[in-house]
Amino acid sequence: MNWVNAVVQGILLGGLYALFATGLSILFGVVRVVNLAHGDFAVLAAYLALVVVTTTHLHPLLTLLIVVPLFGVLGYFGQRLVIQKSLDVSPVTTLLVSFGLSVVIQNALLVAFSADSHSFDVGHLISASVQVTPQLSIAVVSVMIFLSAVLLLIGLQLFLSGTALGRQIRASADDQEAARIAGVDTHHVFGIAAAIAFASVAIAGVALGIYSSFDPSAGPPRLIYAFEAVIIGGVGSLWGTLVGGIVLGVAQTLGSQIDPSSGVLAGHLVFLALLALRPQGLVRARLAA
Amino acid sequence: MAKDAEQKAVTQGSIRVTRSRRPAWWGVIGAAILLALLATLPFVVYADVTDALVNVFILLVVASMWNLLAGYCGLISVGQQAYIGSGAYTVLILAQNGINPFVAIPAAILVSAILSIPVSFLVFRLRAEYFAIGTWVVGEVFFLGVARFKSLGGGTGRALPGLALMDPALRGAITYWSALVVTAAALLGTYLLLRSRMGLDLTAIRDNELAARSVGVRVSTAQRVVYVVSAAGCGAAGAIIIISQLNVLASAIFSVNWSAKMIFISLIGGLGTIEGPILGTAIYFAIQQTLAQVGAWYLILLGLLAVVIAMYLPRGLWGAISSRLHLQVFPVGYWLHNSPAPRSIPSPSGGGQGGGQ
Amino acid sequence: MLEVRNLTVHHGFLPAVSDLSLTVEAGQTLAIIGANGAGKSTLLRTIAGLHRPTSGTITLDGKAITGLSAHARVREGVVLVPEGRRLFPSLTLEENLRVGSTAGRAGTWSVDRVIAQFPWMADRRREPTVHLSGGEQQAVAIGRALMANPRVLLLDELSLGLAPTMLRRIYGVFPQLVADGIAVLLVEQDVGQALHVADRFQCLLEGRTTLEGKPGEATPQKIEAAYFGLGPSGTGSAA
Numbered sequence: 063m064n065w066v067n068a069v070v071q072g073i074l075l076g077g078l079y080a081l082f083a084t085g086l087s088i089l090f091g092v093v094r095v096v097n098l099a100h101g102d103f104a105v106l107a108a109y110l111a112l113v114v115v116t117t118t119h120l121h122p123l124l125t126l127l128i129v130v131p132l133f134g135v136l137g138y139f140g141q142r143l144v145i146q147k148s149l150d151v152s153p154v155t156t157l158l159v160s161f162g163l164s165v166v167i168q169n170a171l172l173v174a175f176s177a178d179s180h181s182f183d184v185g186h187l188i189s190a191s192v193q194v195t196p197q198l199s200i201a202v203v204s205v206m207i208f209l210s211a212v213l214l215l216i217g218l219q220l221f222l223s224g225t226a227l228g229r230q231i232r233a234s235a236d237d238q239e240a241a242r243i244a245g246v247d248t249h250h251v252f253g254i255a256a257a258i259a260f261a262s263v264a265i266a267g268v269a270l271g272i273y274s275s276f277d278p279s280a281g282p283p284r285l286i287y288a289f290e291a292v293i294i295g296g297v298g299s300l301w302g303t304l305v306g307g308i309v310l311g312v313a314q315t316l317g318s319q320i321d322p323s324s325g326v327l328a329g330h331l332v333f334l335a336l337l338a339l340r341p342q343g344l345v346r347a348r349l350a351a
Numbered sequence: 352m353a354k355d356a357e358q359k360a361v362t363q364g365s366i367r368v369t370r371s372r373r374p375a376w377w378g379v380i381g382a383a384i385l386l387a388l389l390a391t392l393p394f395v396v397y398a399d400v401t402d403a404l405v406n407v408f409i410l411l412v413v414a415s416m417w418n419l420l421a422g423y424c425g426l427i428s429v430g431q432q433a434y435i436g437s438g439a440y441t442v443l444i445l446a447q448n449g450i451n452p453f454v455a456i457p458a459a460i461l462v463s464a465i466l467s468i469p470v471s472f473l474v475f476r477l478r479a480e481y482f483a484i485g486t487w488v489v490g491e492v493f494f495l496g497v498a499r500f501k502s503l504g505g506g507t508g509r510a511l512p513g514l515a516l517m518d519p520a521l522r523g524a525i526t527y528w529s530a531l532v533v534t535a536a537a538l539l540g541t542y543l544l545l546r547s548r549m550g551l552d553l554t555a556i557r558d559n560e561l562a563a564r565s566v567g568v569r570v571s572t573a574q575r576v577v578y579v580v581s582a583a584g585c586g587a588a589g590a591i592i593i594i595s596q597l598n599v600l601a602s603a604i605f606s607v608n609w610s611a612k613m614i615f616i617s618l619i620g621g622l623g624t625i626e627g628p629i630l631g632t633a634i635y636f637a638i639q640q641t642l643a644q645v646g647a648w649y650l651i652l653l654g655l656l657a658v659v660i661a662m663y664l665p666r667g668l669w670g671a672i673s674s675r676l677h678l679q680v681f682p683v684g685y686w687l688h689n690s691p692a693p694r695s696i697p698s699p700s701g702g703g704q705g706g707g708q
Numbered sequence: 709m710l711e712v713r714n715l716t717v718h719h720g721f722l723p724a725v726s727d728l729s730l731t732v733e734a735g736q737t738l739a740i741i742g743a744n745g746a747g748k749s750t751l752l753r754t755i756a757g758l759h760r761p762t763s764g765t766i767t768l769d770g771k772a773i774t775g776l777s778a779h780a781r782v783r784e785g786v787v788l789v790p791e792g793r794r795l796f797p798s799l800t801l802e803e804n805l806r807v808g809s810t811a812g813r814a815g816t817w818s819v820d821r822v823i824a825q826f827p828w829m830a831d832r833r834r835e836p837t838v839h840l841s842g843g844e845q846q847a848v849a850i851g852r853a854l855m856a857n858p859r860v861l862l863l864d865e866l867s868l869g870l871a872p873t874m875l876r877r878i879y880g881v882f883p884q885l886v887a888d889g890i891a892v893l894l895v896e897q898d899v900g901q902a903l904h905v906a907d908r909f910q911c912l913l914e915g916r917t918t919l920e921g922k923p924g925e926a927t928p929q930k931i932e933a934a935y936f937g938l939g940p941s942g943t944g945s946a947a
Contacts, residue, residue, distance in 0.1 A: 290488065
């Protein structure tokens with residue numbers, strides 16, 4: 063029973079969950095769309111990175127340079143061509159379309175790659191663990207992922223509050239109609255927001271491949287964890303996704319300490335408890351970052 | 352000018368309001384005949400036909416239940432499998448304690464309905480868009496909870512006791528009849544619900560929730576009722592599933608694939624109508640039978656079909672048909688007649704009903 | 709400068725605006741008055757690009773803008789100050805102003821000039837706008853519109869919910885608008901205020917023009933008749 067170790071691992075795991083949650087949070091916060099294929103897109107990014115690694119023998123971290131911009135472009139055009147069209151039909155349509163896409167992606171990956179699971183080899187240095195105390199050892203990878211989540215959130219915060227485009231995104235998220243009559247091309251702005259969301263999904267996917275492993279069906283659990291992190295932290299708050307991710311991560315690792323097969327269930331129960339007791343989330347949300 | 356004439360007609364009281372465009376008797380008689388015919392099948396055809404029909408009925412029931420929630424309340428649930436599973440496991444537990452599985456079916460319905468009540472208080476806290484994932488989480492919690500119990504089969508599945516000594520043909524027939532009764536009850540129940548006062552509330556909610564709230568419709572009560580009814584129906588389906596399969600595997604019965612089926616069927620057939628799931632089930636079953644050999648490709652096809660229909664044919668096939676032909680098999684709206692040729696006022700926000708005010 | 713011809717706009721099956729025409733010249737103020745539901749807001753929103761008309765045309769200096777999206781119209785210089793202010797709650801006062809200049813039109817309006825017009829803003833630039841009073845928010849909404857350097861300014865119900873002193877301060881910006889040559893289309897329920905500041909007015913009832921002219925020409929009785937639809941032709945019709 064090593065509680066300290068479990069808590070620390072949980073906190074670091076929260077970084078990975080925050081990476082997943084950020085994309086979901088942005089897409090919903092700005093475009094008001096819940097993408098049920100969110101986890102599957104992350105897995106798609108991981109497979110894309112896998113293809114790059116196997117064909118070019120690039121270091122997995124370097125694949126980010128290819129996969130992230132690609133997904134950004136995918137997000138932009140996906141928003142303008144598919145998501146916007148779905149939104150025009152009805153709010154419910156986006157859920158249904160994304161659910162359909164989820165099934166398509168999972169099965170397409172199954173056909174293309176088989177059900178085997180994969181992970182990325184990032185070399186000795188990064189795979190190493192540091193023995194901080196006799197009871198506590200920390201994997202370099204986990205810290206890296208946690209730090210990248212923090213950096214992503216800082217970057218987003220700066221972008222949203224410090225740039226004209228960021229301002230337009232926040233304005234469009236607040237009141238789309240008012241933004242239009244102020245001169246903002248909201249369809250373009252939503253495309254940018256979606257591009258950012260998809261880019262962070264790509265980062266999350268590659269991180270997943272580095273941290274553990276992935277297979278075609280790995281998407282839905284990631285979607286659920288991302289969603290739980292958003293709700294626990296508080297819808298509408300960027301930093302809430304980090305807080306939510308950490309709470310979820312710790313709940314899962316502590317749950318595993320109590321009973322090895324109950325980590326995920328513990329996370330769900332904490333989520334449901336928070337939903338019952340504090341549905342607005344732990345972090346008080348201003349409407350955007 | 353036509354509007355003035357219409358207004359005059361209203362004030363002079365020469366408007367007749369009916370529930371359907373043509374007398375509904377032909378529908379009632381037709382349904383009764385169909386039901387009678389279906390009931391005779393075990394005497395007439397081989398068991399594999401009735402077994403296949405049981406699967407069709409199961410799909411129809413779960414799709415109708417999902418459709419109630421999605422089409423009439425706008426609540427997209429990806430977690431109804433929680434109640435399919437709870438229905439199945441109720442039957443299992445009762446059978447393990449000596450009760451005949453067929454007798455346990457009503458218990459399965461009741462248990463699922465009761466479980467859904469506290470769950471509804473939780474998931475209704477989530478705004479519409481997140482409601483879907485919330486229900487999915489609940490489904491996962493049910494699964495993980497059940498999977499912990501070795502007596503229920505844990506991760507490896509459990510056979511259903513109590514029916515082993517029954518003659519297979521008889522068992523198959525009673526399973527078939529049970530499924531038929533459940534399906535008929537589900538459809539009839541849905542129809543009656545939608546024709547009732549609550550049905551009017553639900554249609555109002557479907558068309559414009561805010562407006563419905565502002566005229567006094569108790570939205571959350573109506574939604575909760577539908578949620579519980581939907582859970583009950585799924586519980587019944589779960590009971591039929593375990594009886595027809597004679598065993599249950601937690602990961603399969605609680606799988607989100609059930610939601611996928613409900614969604615595909617409802618999308619293809621048409622959200623927000625009773626006829627939609629019937630048409631959708633038929634089509635889905637046909638696709639499943641013809642393409643099952645192709646494995647994952649058929650799911651890719653179904654997913655793409657769902658995407659295309661959701662975007663371009665949002666009212667599904669039945670919606671497209673019924674709006675062209677002004678056809679309703681289950682009349683649940685209202686028609687205004689103020690002249691020899693009845694005119695319908697189409698509902699502006701869609702939904703598959705052929706008439707209404 | 710702005711010309712609307714035979715505009716018809718429907719809400720679902722109901723015609724909100726029927727076959728309506730109007731013109732506004734540079735530096736002029738046209739007031740649109742009428743009771744609730746007369747179609748005034750719908751008219752402005754359609755000119756701004758938030759509603760598609762069923763028929764009719766909108767031209768700006770001869771160029772047809774009927775098919776342009778809302779943000780494209782802002783680029784052309786047609787800017788709406790919407791009913792209810794509609795500021796962005798998660799943005800500060802200054803950020804709200806800055807969003808107004810997104811379209812990138814050249815002109816003399818800037819954050820500094822807006823603050824010079826409403827000096828109280830100087831100390832409260834970084835405040836979230838939710839903390840401001842109704843009148844202050846209205847000023848910010850106008851400032852946001854001005855930041856776009858408009859040629860045509862559409863003002864929807866400025867006076868709703870504002871105290872008279874605040875209203876006077878808001879209307880104090882009008883001389884600047886005239887000096888800049890901006891054409892102003894003003895929708896107002898407060899008839900007195902509207903006629904006080906307008907060069908011409910048009911009265912709407914059920915989406916149609918019932919009276920138009922210069923404020924000095926029309927007697928109060930004539931305006932009242934046009935406003936409520938009382939007249940020699942028939943009984944008061946239901947709204």
